[in-house]
Amino acid sequence: MDGGSGSIHRVLPGETLTDKVSLGTLTDIGGPATYAIMVERPDISSEMFCYEEFKNPALIRSNHITVTVMAAR
Numbered sequence: 001m002d003g004g005s006g007s008i009h010r011v012l013p014g015e016t017l018t019d020k021v022s023l024g025t026l027t028d029i030g031g032p033a034t035y036a037i038m039v040e041r042p043d044i045s046s047e048m049f050c051y052e053e054f055k056n057p058a059l060i061r062s063n064h065i066t067v068t069v070m071a072a073r
Contacts, residue, residue: 032071038064 011017021039023029042057 029069032069034066034068036064036066038062 023037029035039062040059043060
């Protein structure tokens with residue numbers, strides 16, 4: 001994913017992982033509006049994925065956030 005670290009990190013229950021993603025490379029944020037954002041990507045860090053090629057790996061989903069973009073004054 002463009003802008004992400006690309007590294008594999010294991011996150012245990014109760015832990016968090018913070019990553020950076022440039023939203024402009026993933027979607028069109030073309031003007032003032034309210035946007036709902038949620039990211040999902042394949043769980044390529046699981047041990048099973050390391051040894052076998054999955055056609056449909058489990059997806060990891062982020063929390064949902066809402067961002068309001070306002071016009072410049």
